[in-house]
Amino acid sequence: MNRNLFSFLTLIIFSMQVHAQQSLWGGQEITSPRIHEDNSVTFSVHAPNAGEVKLSGEWMPAEGWTPGTVAMEKNEKGVWSFTTEPLEPELYTYFFLIDGFRTTDPANPFIVRDVASVMNILIVGGQHADLYKVNQVPHGSVTRRWYNSPTLDKDRRITIYTPPGYESNTEKYPVLYLLHGAGGDEEAWITLGRTAQIMDNLIAQGKAKPMIVVMPNGNVSQSAAPGEGIRGFYKPQFMVPNTMDGNYEASFPDIMKFVEDNYRVKAEKANRAIAGLSMGGFHALHISRYYPNTFDYIGLFSAAILPNQNVSHEVYRDIDGTLKQQMENGYELYWIGMGKTDFLYDSGVQYREKLDNLGMEYVYRESEGGHVWRNWRVYLSEFVPLLFN
Amino acid sequence: MNRNLFSFLTLIIFSMQVHAQQSLWGGQEITSPRIHEDNSVTFSVHAPNAGEVKLSGEWMPAEGWTPGTVAMEKNEKGVWSFTTEPLEPELYTYFFLIDGFRTTDPANPFIVRDVASVMNILIVGGQHADLYKVNQVPHGSVTRRWYNSPTLDKDRRITIYTPPGYESNTEKYPVLYLLHGAGGDEEAWITLGRTAQIMDNLIAQGKAKPMIVVMPNGNVSQSAAPGEGIRGFYKPQFMVPNTMDGNYEASFPDIMKFVEDNYRVKAEKANRAIAGLSMGGFHALHISRYYPNTFDYIGLFSAAILPNQNVSHEVYRDIDGTLKQQMENGYELYWIGMGKTDFLYDSGVQYREKLDNLGMEYVYRESEGGHVWRNWRVYLSEFVPLLFN
Numbered sequence: 001m002n003r004n005l006f007s008f009l010t011l012i013i014f015s016m017q018v019h020a021q022q023s024l025w026g027g028q029e030i031t032s033p034r035i036h037e038d039n040s041v042t043f044s045v046h047a048p049n050a051g052e053v054k055l056s057g058e059w060m061p062a063e064g065w066t067p068g069t070v071a072m073e074k075n076e077k078g079v080w081s082f083t084t085e086p087l088e089p090e091l092y093t094y095f096f097l098i099d100g101f102r103t104t105d106p107a108n109p110f111i112v113r114d115v116a117s118v119m120n121i122l123i124v125g126g127q128h129a130d131l132y133k134v135n136q137v138p139h140g141s142v143t144r145r146w147y148n149s150p151t152l153d154k155d156r157r158i159t160i161y162t163p164p165g166y167e168s169n170t171e172k173y174p175v176l177y178l179l180h181g182a183g184g185d186e187e188a189w190i191t192l193g194r195t196a197q198i199m200d201n202l203i204a205q206g207k208a209k210p211m212i213v214v215m216p217n218g219n220v221s222q223s224a225a226p227g228e229g230i231r232g233f234y235k236p237q238f239m240v241p242n243t244m245d246g247n248y249e250a251s252f253p254d255i256m257k258f259v260e261d262n263y264r265v266k267a268e269k270a271n272r273a274i275a276g277l278s279m280g281g282f283h284a285l286h287i288s289r290y291y292p293n294t295f296d297y298i299g300l301f302s303a304a305i306l307p308n309q310n311v312s313h314e315v316y317r318d319i320d321g322t323l324k325q326q327m328e329n330g331y332e333l334y335w336i337g338m339g340k341t342d343f344l345y346d347s348g349v350q351y352r353e354k355l356d357n358l359g360m361e362y363v364y365r366e367s368e369g370g371h372v373w374r375n376w377r378v379y380l381s382e383f384v385p386l387l388f389n
Numbered sequence: 390m391n392r393n394l395f396s397f398l399t400l401i402i403f404s405m406q407v408h409a410q411q412s413l414w415g416g417q418e419i420t421s422p423r424i425h426e427d428n429s430v431t432f433s434v435h436a437p438n439a440g441e442v443k444l445s446g447e448w449m450p451a452e453g454w455t456p457g458t459v460a461m462e463k464n465e466k467g468v469w470s471f472t473t474e475p476l477e478p479e480l481y482t483y484f485f486l487i488d489g490f491r492t493t494d495p496a497n498p499f500i501v502r503d504v505a506s507v508m509n510i511l512i513v514g515g516q517h518a519d520l521y522k523v524n525q526v527p528h529g530s531v532t533r534r535w536y537n538s539p540t541l542d543k544d545r546r547i548t549i550y551t552p553p554g555y556e557s558n559t560e561k562y563p564v565l566y567l568l569h570g571a572g573g574d575e576e577a578w579i580t581l582g583r584t585a586q587i588m589d590n591l592i593a594q595g596k597a598k599p600m601i602v603v604m605p606n607g608n609v610s611q612s613a614a615p616g617e618g619i620r621g622f623y624k625p626q627f628m629v630p631n632t633m634d635g636n637y638e639a640s641f642p643d644i645m646k647f648v649e650d651n652y653r654v655k656a657e658k659a660n661r662a663i664a665g666l667s668m669g670g671f672h673a674l675h676i677s678r679y680y681p682n683t684f685d686y687i688g689l690f691s692a693a694i695l696p697n698q699n700v701s702h703e704v705y706r707d708i709d710g711t712l713k714q715q716m717e718n719g720y721e722l723y724w725i726g727m728g729k730t731d732f733l734y735d736s737g738v739q740y741r742e743k744l745d746n747l748g749m750e751y752v753y754r755e756s757e758g759g760h761v762w763r764n765w766r767v768y769l770s771e772f773v774p775l776l777f778n
Contacts, residue, residue, distance in 0.1 A: 031624060049488040051438075099438040103492040109502045109615075110622045118498050122622060136619050139544065141534035145556075146527075155528070167534075167651055226498075230525050233499045233511060235420060262556055 030079065032107040033094075033122050039086040041122065043094070045105060048078025050098045055082050057094035058374065069097060089126035090374060091194065093119035112191050114373075115183035116236045130201070131381050132194040137204035138164030142196050144186070144228075147258035151251035156217055157224035158255070159186045161196050162263070163203055163210035172266045174211045174388040175259060176297075178380070179218050179276030179283045182304075183238040185225035186217040189380075192373045198381050207385045211273075212263055216255050218276075218283055220247045243279060244304075246313025249286045256294075273387050275299025275335075277376045278344070282307070290315045292326035297387050299335045301379040302342050302371050305351045320358065327360045333386055334362040337379040341370040419468065421496040422483075422511050428475040430511065432483070434494060437467025439487045444471050446483035447763065458486060478515035479763060480583065482508035501580050503762075504572035505625045519590070520770050521583040526593035527553030531585050533575070533617075536647035540640035545606055546613035547644070548575045550585050551652070552592055552599035561655045563600045563777040564648060565686075567769070568607050568665030568672045571693075572627040574614035575606040578769075581762045587770050596774045600662075601652055605644050607665075607672055609636045632668060633693075635702025638675045645683075662776050664688025664724075666765040667733075671696070679704045681715035686776050688724045690768040691731050691760050694740045709747065716749045722775055723751040726768040730759040 032044040043055050053072040060068030072080035093112065096103050104111055108120045123132055140163045146155045163173065178195065180188035189195045195213055202208035219240035223229040226236040260267040272295045276284040281303020288298045307316050334355075338348040355362055365382065367375050421433040432444050442461040449457030461469035482501065485492050493500055497509045512521055529552045535544045552562065567584065569577035578584045584602055591597035608629035612618040615625040649656040663684045665673040670692020677687045696705050723744075727737040744751055754771065756764050 047488075047490045049440075050490065098487070098490055098492075099436075101436045101439065101487055101492070102495055103487075103490070104507070106491055106507075107505075107624065108622070109505050109507050109625065111500060111502075111507060113498045113500075116496075116498050118493070118495075118500060133621060134613070134617060134619050139535040139546075141532050143530050143532040145530035157528075224523070228523060230523050232522060233497070235496065236498065 030107040032105050035122065035124060036083075039089070039124050039126070040084050041087060041124065042081060042083040043072070043096075043105065044079055044081045044107065045072070045096055045098070046077075046079050047098050050074075050080070052097075052099055053080040054097040055094060056097065057084070058092040058372075059084070059087050059090065072096075087124045089124050089129035091121060091123045091129060091132045091377065093121050095119050113187075113236070114192060115238050128378060128381060131198050132377065133201075134197055135201055135204070137200055139200050140164050140196060140203075141166065142190060146224075147255065147262075149251050149254040151254050152220055152247070154223055156222075157186050157228055158217065158258075159190050159215040160259075160263070161190070161199055161213040161215070163199065163212070165210065166212070166264075170264070172264045174209060174266050174271035175263075175273070176211055176213045176384070176387060177255070177272070177274040177284075178213050178215050179274070179280030180215070181276070181278030181280050182240075182243065183236065184277075184280070185219060185222065185228075185236075186215055187225045187228075189213075189215045193380065194377055195380065198377065199384070202381065202384055209388045211384075211388065212259070212265065214255065214259050218248050218280060219243045220245075220251065244282060244307060245311050246286075246307075246315040248283055249290055249315040250313070252283075252287050252291070269294055270296050270332075271388060273297035273299065275301060275380070275383055276303070277301040277379075278371065279304050281305075286315055288331075289319065289322045289326050292322055293329040296330075296332040297335075298331065298333065299337070299379070299383045301337045301376050301383075302339060302344060303336070303348070303351075304344060305347045320354075323355075323358055323360060327358060334360065335365070335383050335386065336362050337365040337367065337375070337383070339367050339369040339371065339375045341368075342375075343371060419496040421494050422509075424511065424513060425472075428478070428513050428515070429473050430476060430513065431470060431472040432461070432485075432494065433468055433470045433496065434461070434485055434487070435466075435468050436487050439463075439469070441486075441488055442469040443486040444483060445486060446473070447481040447761075448473070448476050448479070461485075476513045478513050478518035480510060480512045480518060480521045480766065482510050484508050502576075502625070503581060504627050517767060517770060520587050521766065522590075523586055524590055524593070526589055528589050529553050529585060529592075530555065531579060535613075536644065536651075538640050538643040540643050541609055541636065543612055545611075546575050546617055547606065547647075548579050548604040549648075549652070550579070550588055550602040550604070552588065552601070554599065555601070555653075559653070561653045563598060563655050563660035564652075564662070565600055565602045565773070565776060566644070566661070566663040566673075567602050567604050568663070568669030569604070570665070570667030570669050571629075571632065572625065573669070574608060574611065574625075575604050576614045576617075578602075578604045582769065583766055584769065587766065588773065591770065591773055598777045600773075600777065601648070601654065603644065603648050607637050607669060608632045609634075609640065633671065633696060634700050635675075635696075635704040637672055638679055638704040639702070641672075641676050641680070658683055658685050659721075660685075660777060662686035662688065664690060664769070664772055665692070666690040666768075667760065668693050670694075675704055677720075678708065678711045678715050681711055682718040685719075685721040686724070687720065687722065688726070688768070688772045690726045690765050690772075691728060691733060692725070692737070692740075693733060694736045709743075712744075712747055712749060716747060723749065724754070724772050724775065725751050726754045726756065726764070726771075728756050728758040728760065728764050730757075731764075732760060 054069040056067045072082040281300040423431045443458040445456045445458045461471040670689040
């Protein structure tokens with residue numbers, strides 16, 4: 001080899017300089033979080049000029065909607081640290097407050113967006129939390145693509161999980177339609193919900209049938225998640241206009257047609273499930289009732305139950321009558337999950353009373369905690385094994 | 390409707406409380422950045438307790454590897470702001486320094502990861518930067534999936550772009566293999582590189598042929614991008630071991646076999662291109678030379694040219710002989726892009742001298758600037774229209 005030619009060692013040296021430089025700018029040499037053998041976790045952040053640094057993590061008790069915090073301690077190098085007690089297995093989000101300024105952990109590039117907020121994530125493994133990890137199992141594929149909705153007269157973005165082996169055989173698969181909550185979009189279940197990991201792991205364990213999971217965008221005024229559509233980068237908001245006025249339910253057949261035309265699908269009631277969280281539970285309730293012979297499996301996760309009394313869209317007419325029709329047509333599973341401290345708890349009680357009065361059978365799962373992703377991941381993990389058996 | 394049942398208005402009120410709460414925690418009511426009519430941009434951040442806040446953006450002149458900064462000004466509400474001069478059309482990254490602490494903009498959830506750093510992004514539209522936007526054009530699909538590499542004896546993650554219409558016809562397509570740099574992975578081109586947007590837009594404009602773009606992971610010791618594989622969440626590093634020792638080049642036929650077995654591909658030299666940036670340019674150089682009758686189109690973007698003189702893998706033997714063989718076999722395009730201030734500039738000069746001495750034809754494109762994504766997006770946008778004509 002020509003000795004005069006550039007040796008790649010030069011690049012390595014340059015890269016070390018870049019990193020030395022970066023460390024001046026962001027404490028990049030710090031490793032945070034560090035999960036210890038006993039599942040205690042140490043968080044660290046380099047902020048030598050700060051007067052006060054706090055950590056807020058999802059494992060801490062919150063006061064209402066106000067996250068808990070704990071003070072971190074500074075060492076002589078300006079690094080603030082805190083070590084938790086051993087944590088229960090879970091996927092947790094966390095952030096720092098540096099002199100009151102909320103920020104992510106600069107040593108941890110793993111970040112999730114929830115509506116307009118970004119937070120770091122970590123997984124303390126074990127038990128149900130192992131379902132959220134990428135394990136040494138066959139992996140399905142996750143595709144972001146676009147479909148046309150004639151009813152809404154626009155192209156819309158959608159996320160599709162196909163199970164391991166889908167591409168290499170000719171079988172047809174059942175389908176779970178999985179709907180997000182207010183402020184969410186077609187990215188919510190695949191990021192915060194860890195849907196691909198949960199599905200891969202449950203399928204590998206033989207606890208779930210291989211199935212296609214369809215994660216559409218339930219905000220009819222959006223083409224796509226913020227940042228993924230023609231509006232470009234704009235600040236996501238919690239309540240997107242027209243998400244709960246009946247138009248999504250009315251347009252849902254466009255999604256099913258797209259899926260059934262484009263994937264090898266068992267296009268029949270016995271092989272269709274629909275579930276959603278919060279607003280997505282509302283959508284799942286109304287879609288399954290309005291198309292009352294379409295889904296054999298319905299899942300309402302911390303569902304927002306009924307529409308604003310002012311909305312008058314056709315899909316909200318005759319709720320009792322369409323529920324009765326759904327009951328008469330028959331279904332395999334009507335699954336309701338709710339957390340004990342969910343602010344929607346009472347409306348869930350009332351909805352179950354309604355179902356009781358109608359004589360509609362359902363399975364009820366009450367969990368600890370409230371209106372949080374940690375419950376929705378658990379509900380998904382428990383619901384999916386019950387499907388298509 | 391039963392008036393006693395929960396009205397969804399309650400949820401909306403709760404959500405407003407959540408947001409009021411969030412604004413206490415992170416200045417969520419601020420809109421930042423704001424791009425004005427004249428392409429000046431205002432950045433704002435709520436940090437009432439900070440003594441000094443700086444903005445660092447990619448449009449600012451850097452000193453070597455040290456990003457430029459500018460001081461922001463505080464108002465009576467503790468909001469720090471800075472308005473730029475009108476900016477040239479471009480996708481820019483930026484971050485804040487709050488009392489020296491590097492952080493992202495809490496009002497902007499659009500974030501990209503580059504190795505272990507995260508930064509906000511914004512797009513100032515116009516000219517070439519419009520290629521980086523999601524426009525009202527047909528969109529291709531982006532799939533993250535896994536393939537088996539018998540040579541490396543592991544399953545590996547890969548990102549695949551299929552062009553608009555791929556799913557709804559039966560045509561075969563040409564393929565561009567697009568390789569990332571050191572510290573990158575199968576996420577790099579699709580996130581920082583805006584590959585899906587560039588492809589959608591060039592295809593819609595009739596400037597590029599519809600093609601499949603394959604974005605593999607070039608770090609043979611990794612199964613997947615950090616956070617996406619069985620190692621879980623760990624801090625990404627710039628130089629991953631064994632990325633430049635010949636094993637990636639040796640295993641590359643596994644990727645091509647996977648693509649040609651799983652996609653409707655024109656599996657012939659005239660319909661194969663390979664390109665990469667930095668380390669990916671190194672890989673593209675060696676793969677195209679070692680398999681000298683496989684690719685009709687080769688793109689070296691700010692390429693790291695030659696291996697460390699200590700590596701002795703078979704694929705690095707007889708570089709001149711295999712280049713000659715590649716030349717004799719013929720190719721349509723050997724495209725080299727380099728920035729004037731790239732630290733690899735001199736090695737590029739030497740490599741072009743080598744090609745000149747061998748009599749190998751190439752197209753040389755010299756741009757302003759250095760070893761940065763902004764150049765690689767431009768190179769991709771210029772290279773792709775030259776393919777498969």
